[in-house]
Amino acid sequence: MSRKGILITAGVLLVAVAGAIVVILAGGKQSSATASGPEPAKTTTVVKTDLSLAQDFSGTLGFGEETQLKARSAGTVTWLPASGAKIGRGGVLYKVDNKPAVLFIGGTPTYRKLDAPGIKGPDVKVVNQNLADMGYHSKSAGNSDTFTAASQAAVKKWQKALKVEETGIVDLPDVVVLPAPVRIGAVTAQLGTSADGQLLGYTSDVKVVTMQADSAIATGTKVDISLPDGSKTTGVVAAAAKGPEKQQEDNPVGGGGSKTTVTITVDDPAAVANAEGSVTVKLVGSAKSGVLAVPIGALLAVKEGGYALQVVTGTTTKLVLVQTACSPTALLRSVARGSPRA
Structure with a gap:
C-alpha cells in the first residue's frame, strides 16, 4: 500500500462524544480575509462507524536465523552434513573421531552418562521416548523416566543399527537433544580439524x-x-x-x-x-462497532491533558472534551510502520 493510501485510511480517530455534531478542523493554513469578511473555518461532521484495528x-x-552448534566432545572432525540437509530424529549431525552425534527430539538435554539401570530423571525420559519413537523400545517404556535393563537392551539395538560399539551406554557425546528436526545452514568447520569450535549452523526445517x-x-x-x-x-x-x-x-x-x-x-x-x-x-486487532469518528486534524490538545473538539453551534463555538479510542501519537507511529484501518 502506498504512503498516500496509508494516510487516507489512517486519518480517522475514534472519539467518545455524543450526537451528530460539526467540529472545526484544527491546524492548517488559515484563510486570509476577503472584502466581504473572513472565510468560514473548515468544519467536519462527526460520523458513527465501525472500526477494525489491523496492521500490515x-x-x-x-x-529463520541460524543457531550455532558445537561438538559435545574433543577430538577430530571426521564427518559433517551438507548445507541445506534436513535432519530428523535419529539422524547424524556430525562425527568426531568417527563417532556419530545423533539428533534426539526433546526438551531436556542429556547431562550425564546413562550406564546402569535405576538412573531416573527427565533426561532419561527423553532417551526412552526417542528409542521408542525410533522403534527400539516399547511405547509404554517410552513414557518412563527410569533407565532400565530394557532401556539398555534398546540402546544396544540402536547402536547396532548405527554400526558402533554395542555398549548399552548413552554417553554425553552420543546424542544432541533439540526441540525439533533441523535444516543445516552454514557449515563452518572443516574435516580433519579439531572439534573445539563452532561446527555448523542450523534452523527450523x-x-x-x-x-x-x-x-x-x-x-x-x-x-x-x-x-x-x-x-x-x-x-x-x-x-x-x-x-x-x-x-x-x-x-x-x-x-x-x-x-x-x-x-x-x-x-x-x-x-x-x-x-x-x-x-x-x-x-x-480488536473491533469496535457504533463508535464516533473525526479526522485527526480536528483534535485539539488541552493544557490539562487529553484532547477536545471545537464544536460549532449556530454562530458560536465551544470546546468539548473527548476520550480517544487510541492515542494519536500511537496512531501516527502505526501510520509510519503499517496501515491501521477504520
Whole structure:
C-alpha cells in the first residue's frame, strides 16, 4: 500500500462524544480575509462507524536465523552434513573421531552418562521416548523416566543399527537433544580439524516468517499472510524477542528504541514450500462497532491533558472534551510502520 493510501485510511480517530455534531478542523493554513469578511473555518461532521484495528507488516519468508552448534566432545572432525540437509530424529549431525552425534527430539538435554539401570530423571525420559519413537523400545517404556535393563537392551539395538560399539551406554557425546528436526545452514568447520569450535549452523526445517515490530506481540497471536505470488495463508506468532536499544532514524515521531523480532510459524507448511522472499503479515486487532469518528486534524490538545473538539453551534463555538479510542501519537507511529484501518 502506498504512503498516500496509508494516510487516507489512517486519518480517522475514534472519539467518545455524543450526537451528530460539526467540529472545526484544527491546524492548517488559515484563510486570509476577503472584502466581504473572513472565510468560514473548515468544519467536519462527526460520523458513527465501525472500526477494525489491523496492521500490515513487511516480513521475510525463509528458515529463520541460524543457531550455532558445537561438538559435545574433543577430538577430530571426521564427518559433517551438507548445507541445506534436513535432519530428523535419529539422524547424524556430525562425527568426531568417527563417532556419530545423533539428533534426539526433546526438551531436556542429556547431562550425564546413562550406564546402569535405576538412573531416573527427565533426561532419561527423553532417551526412552526417542528409542521408542525410533522403534527400539516399547511405547509404554517410552513414557518412563527410569533407565532400565530394557532401556539398555534398546540402546544396544540402536547402536547396532548405527554400526558402533554395542555398549548399552548413552554417553554425553552420543546424542544432541533439540526441540525439533533441523535444516543445516552454514557449515563452518572443516574435516580433519579439531572439534573445539563452532561446527555448523542450523534452523527450523520448515519455513517461517520473520518480521520487525516496534512493540511486543503476544505468542499465539493469529495472523494472515500474503505471499509473493498473491496467494494467502495463515500463521501464528511463535516467538517475539526484543533487540538492543538503538536510534531509529526513520521514526517520524522521534526517539530511539528497540525493535522486536517476531517469528511466525505457517499453519500449512506446504503452502510456502516453494515460496520465498517478502510477504505481508496482517495482524488483526480488536473491533469496535457504533463508535464516533473525526479526522485527526480536528483534535485539539488541552493544557490539562487529553484532547477536545471545537464544536460549532449556530454562530458560536465551544470546546468539548473527548476520550480517544487510541492515542494519536500511537496512531501516527502505526501510520509510519503499517496501515491501521477504520
